[in-house]
């Protein structure tokens with residue numbers, strides 16, 4: 001009887017503790033959100049989205065160039081990194097032997113562990129120095145490197161879930177190995193791959209360090225791929241540490257916009273899982 | 281047709297005399313077929329004939345190599361990592377293990393239906409049926425439409441799905457899914473169809489339908505079917521091979537195997553005195 005009561009008490013205490021820790025992990029997230037929203041909402045206005053930054057000391061202006069810059073940088077990074085990640089992941093599971101597969105997996109894990117600043121330096125020495133200019137493409141190059149491991153590992157995990165009988169079913173119809181991989185295996189797992197990939201994209205959208213010596217930032221309007229380009233995280237960084245109140249205000253607005261972009265991406269990634277029953 | 285069957289069975293009943301080969305055309309045969317998983321040998325040299333437009337049943341206790349055997353016939357065996365084969369498999373005059381053989385062509389002439397229904401989950405019923413055609417480059421809409429209808433009709437599924445061809449293949453019942461997989465195999469116009477325990481995941485009514493279907497397919501196709509169900513083997517097959525521990529113990533007309541087998545082991549297995 002005693003031991004029964006004791007067990008019940010222990011149960012209660014443990015459950016209570018776990019609940020407490022669960023709350024503790026949620027609090028930072030919620031407070032960051034609340035903080036950024038309250039600070040950001042009051043600073044945001046139409047000008048913020050449509051105007052360029054004003055020269056030092058002049059009030060007003062916005063971050064139109066940085067918003068467009070971030071969109072451009074992230075799209076370009078996706079353009080090269082997503083195909084590379086998916087193809088490498090597919091190759092790893094479907095075609096590579098166990099040795100090569102584990103080598104690729106190890107490389108991807110190491111890559112995802114490299115500090116983002118180091119990736120920035122790498123892109124700097126590989127692209128910025130030879131081209132003698134900070135540029136959009138070097139920024140996209142650096143961001144892409146941060147995206148590859150996520151895409152590759154997501155693809156690998158998803159494709160591993162495809163039952164062998166599905167591949168055999170396709171092969172038994174005289175469908176080639178390649179077409180089986182693309183039309184049966186990959187199309188079956190695409191929703192999962194998209195979800196994982198978009199979460200990765202959301203992460204790189206907020207990266208600052210890889211852009212410091214690649215995209216560099218730009219106070220004027222530019223979408224030239226071979227010139228420095230503005231980006232939200234860079235602009236937030238510069239404005240937040242500035243002594244001007246108006247700039248600090250805009251940094252909050254920038255932070256809010258960035259968070260909203262990431263949020264929208266996460267939501268889209270979850271709804272992208274709708275299926276259709278036809279060849280694309 | 282009716283006469284023809286009876287006649288064959290009569291001839292076959294005189295067991296494995298040369299006259300058997302004369303009466304029926306051999307569609308496929310294996311010679312000293314050995315199959316390995318890594319270093320483990322699952323088949324120890326199988327010599328077997330598969331007669332044209334007849335159903336051949338493969339029976340035997342679990343793990344004796346039935347699946348391995350039929351997976352050698354369409355070279356699906358070697359898809360398993362580390363698996364390989366030795367010996368010979370012929371389809372008509374074609375040596376399937378020859379180096380420069382076109383695997384895709386082989387698999388188009390030898391279809392396969394698996395133990396568990398495995399429709400392609402992201403595809404509609406329509407696309408499931410014509411996947412083999414579409415993915416080998418056929419785009420002609422009216423040709424595809426016709427192939428889909430024809431295959432579903434042959435698979436006795438047309439009436440049940442004709443109004444929902446664009447629904448997911450997964451929306452069907454297990455038995456319907458299996459018939460969908462049969463339709464899918466028929467669409468590429470194979471000459472031989474291999475069935476690996478096609479009814480083991482189905483209820484008795486679906487089983488009946490699939491059996492009936494296989495029976496009707498004999499007219500135009502050569503059938504090989506693995507089954508654990510003795511009654512099923514007796515009902516739908518013309519020839520039966522009994523496998524045990526990776527060897528072919530006995531092969532002959534189903535009637536003979538089930539009523540008067542040559543080997544004691546065969547009789548023990550069939551009468552259930554075994555395992």
Ligand SMILES: Nc1ncnc2c1ncn2[C@@H]1O[C@H](COP(=O)(O)OP(=O)(O)OP(=O)(O)O)[C@@H](O)[C@H]1O
Pocket residue numbers: 317320322340341342343344345346347348349360
């Ligand atoms: N992927 C594999 N790797 C290693 N050995 C295997 C593999 N698949 C089958 N085997 C072995 O090969 C032998 C034959 O297996 P097979 O699947 O052909 O048996 P089966 O007669 O089809 O059995 P069942 O009636 O249970 O389906 C068995 O001893 C089995 O353990």
Ligand SMILES: [Mg+2]
Pocket residue numbers: 346347348476
């Ligand atoms: Mg089996």
